[in-house]
Each structure stands twice: as structure tokens, then as C-alpha cells.
Amino acid sequence: MPCRAVRRLRKTLGRRGAFLLILGTGKTCWGVSFLVAPPNDHGLQLLTNLCGLRHWSWLWIVCGIITLGSAFLRVGRDWFGFAAALIPPTVWAxxxxxxxxxxxxxxxxxxxxxxxxxxxxxxxWAATVPEYSVPRVPRPARRGKAA
Known part of the structure; x- marks a missing residue:
């Protein structure tokens, strides 16, 4: 039974959805870590001059949840998840x-x-990966007997 559920989830998500699910989970966890135990702000003074790291953690959390939720959307509609995933690392950079x-x-x-x-x-890069997989190489035709 669990294997069937995993296969169904993989089919529903596809390659892009699986990437968004993993990325969204990671971004959300990273944001929660800033809430639970904020690190020192070495190099982040541009951000901490506006508000504390606990407030900036919500940027990671919200963008992570949007990214995670976009994993279940069809290809073409999942662009919002990729856009949301770009925001926090760009701000930090x-x-x-x-x-x-x-x-x-x-x-x-x-x-x-x-x-x-x-x-x-x-x-x-992942935003440009197509969802479909490369088709298999066709098998060579069988040699038959000439009639």
C-alpha cells in the first residue's frame, strides 16, 4: 500500500514538482531555523537595519510554502513556485x-x-527542465523471413 501511494505521489508531482517540493520544504525549514535560533547577523546588516532576522525568517517561510504548494500544480502553472524560490536567496546575495x-x-x-x-x-536551471522524459530508443526491427 505505501509503495502505491509513493508511486501515485511521484506521478502527480513529476520531476519539476518533486524539485519544488524538496526546495519548498528546505526553504521553510531554513526560515523556521531563523525563528527558533537566529544566527548572528554577520554580513546581513543591510537587512537587519530594516528589521530583525526573526522578521526576515518569514520571507523564507512564506516563499518556501508557496514553492512547496506550487509542486502540485501543472507544468506551466508552477512558475510561481520557481519565482518564489528565487526571492530569498537573491535578497541574501x-x-x-x-x-x-x-x-x-x-x-x-x-x-x-x-x-x-x-x-x-x-x-x-530547474525551471527550464521539461517535465516529459526522453523517449526510449526504438528497438531495431526484427529480421523476418522473406515471403
Whole structure:
């Protein structure tokens, strides 16, 4: 029975939906971690000047829930999940880049590049992955007897 449910879920989600489900879950958990035990704000002064990290955690949580919910939408309608998934890492990359330019956090350039490549880049790539799979290579025709 559980295997049937997993197969049904995989069929419902497809490749793009599975990616959005995993990404949305991760973003939501990352946001909750900022609520439970906020880290120090090294390199995030651009954000913390506006409000605390606990408030910024809601950006991750809301975007994560939108991304997670978009996993169950049809291809073509799931774009909203990919767009929502781009927002938090882009905001964090901008904050770390600003910290480098201000001289507040020299390591921020590497962190910004990490967000831009492993988050933004991967999300942009996954948004272009087609849902359908590549068709199988046809089997060669059988040799029959000439009539």
C-alpha cells in the first residue's frame, strides 16, 4: 500500500514538482531555523537595519510554502513556485554583496556567490527542465523471413 501511494505521489508531482517540493520544504525549514535560533547577523546588516532576522525568517517561510504548494500544480502553472524560490536567496546575495562593498564582511562575496550559484542558478536551471522524459530508443526491427 505505501509503495502505491509513493508511486501515485511521484506521478502527480513529476520531476519539476518533486524539485519544488524538496526546495519548498528546505526553504521553510531554513526560515523556521531563523525563528527558533537566529544566527548572528554577520554580513546581513543591510537587512537587519530594516528589521530583525526573526522578521526576515518569514520571507523564507512564506516563499518556501508557496514553492512547496506550487509542486502540485501543472507544468506551466508552477512558475510561481520557481519565482518564489528565487526571492530569498537573491535578497541574501544582495545583502552579502552590500556588506562586501561597505567593508563590513569580507567573506560576504563568497557567500553571495554561493547563493547565486547553488541557489539562484540551480533554481533557474530547474525551471527550464521539461517535465516529459526522453523517449526510449526504438528497438531495431526484427529480421523476418522473406515471403
Amino acid at each position: 544582495i545583502a552579502y554583496t552590500a556588506a562586501v562593498l561597505n567593508g563590513d564582511y569580507s567573506r560576504g562575496g563568497f557567500v553571495a556567490l554561493w547563493y547565486l550559484t547553488s541557489h539562484v542558478g540551480v533554481i533557474l
